[in-house]
Amino acid sequence: MSWELRHIRTLVAIAESGSLTDAAIALGVSQAQVSRTLKALEQAWGVSLVRRGSREASLTAQGRQAVRRGRHLLALADQLEADSQGLERLRLGYAWAAVGRHTQALQRTWAEQHPQVALALVRGSGTLAGLAEGLVDAAIVRTTPAPARFDSALVGVERRVAGFPAEDRWAARRRIRMADFAGRPLLVDTRAGTTTPALWPEAQRPAFAAEVDSVDAWLDAITAGVGIGVSAEATAHQHQRAGVLYRVISDAPPVEVRLVWHRGEHSAAIAALQRLLTELYAR
Structure with a gap:
């Protein structure tokens, strides 16, 4: 089977929404159609792109790579369409x-x-x-x-927020401070992220947990318990995921x-x- 741009749009929608159900809502189609389109793409490429859960979906390593390249492809396709229509x-x-x-x-x-x-x-x-x-x-x-x-x-x-697993000890807290991160494992995106351990004074500095290359990988690592994250509050507004909680860091410098x-x-x-x-x- 050959694949089309609609298959890529479906995969990107799943990545951005975090579930097949929400992807279907974003695309204006049924969940069954999203599932069929994803399955067809995986069969065409012979790889697993998405791990399906009862409430959410997460990308495999091949899926993350496909989404990164797929977004570029969709951007080019949209520009070509606009150019052709003047x-x-x-x-x-x-x-x-x-x-x-x-x-x-x-x-x-x-x-x-x-x-x-x-x-x-x-x-x-x-x-x-x-x-x-x-x-x-x-x-x-x-x-x-x-x-x-x-x-x-x-x-x-924007304010900075902490992202952490729903079962974390911070879940019952309403306020997080910079000093609370001392020794805790921190996830870092060195390419496009806004936070590294250098943001903290040495005595309060978190430990380096792992490097991530996208918000999807960041969320995957948080839900897996690999580490905790810090990002701008826009991330909390646009990337809600089951199993991840956000709290504003009250004394962090703004972004x-x-x-x-x-x-x-x-x-x-x-x-x-x-x-x-x-x-x-x-x-």
């Missing part, structure tokens, strides 16, 4: 989470204010979420990019949210996006 499209990349609780308002307000330009949110990989590879026109990042190639603007700040674009390519659409994002974070 539509103007602004592709906004993000690595872990878009703009958290502001994401829905961003999409809705943009569509109302700029109907002539379609805003496409594209989940990419790496520090710049596909911007360096030309897969998007701008990106939401939570690190400062190299100024030689890119320009950026601060559009807001800067920046809009990034290629130097010299600050178009009218990117300028409008910058203004809208700044307004949303100011609310």
Whole structure:
């Protein structure tokens, strides 16, 4: 059997929603159809892509690799379609989470204010979420990019949150502090993450548990009990998963949210996006 883009869209939807049921809702199809499409893709490639549980689904190593490449493929396909129809499209990349609780308002307000330009949110990989590879026109990042190639603007700040297993000793607590991490195993994304053990004073520093390369791998490692994680609060808004709890770290330094674009390519659409994002974070 040959595979099609709809198979890739289904796999990416499963990865982003965490279950076949939620993927079906996002795609507007039945759960049975999602299951059949996934099974057909796995049979076509001869690999297992998703581990199916009673309430959730997690990616295998082959599945994570396929999702990373599949997102790039879908972004290119969407751009080709827009180009063929003569539509103007602004592709906004993000690595872990878009703009958290502001994401829905961003999409809705943009569509109302700029109907002539379609805003496409594209989940990419790496520090710049596909911007360096030309897969998007701008990106939401939570690190400062190299100024030689890119320009950026601060559009807001977010609190840091801890992510940990639901059975962890922190589950009954309402407040987490930086000192509570001393000696605890920390999951680190050295490419696109916002937190490393160096964030803490040496006496309070957590231990290094494992390196992850995506939010999906981060969530998998937390649910497996490999370690605990720290991320911007947008992750907690956009990546709820059974078995993972989030708590705000009350005394952690905030995370800067920046809009990034290629130097010299600050178009009218990117300028409008910058203004809208700044307004949303100011609310």
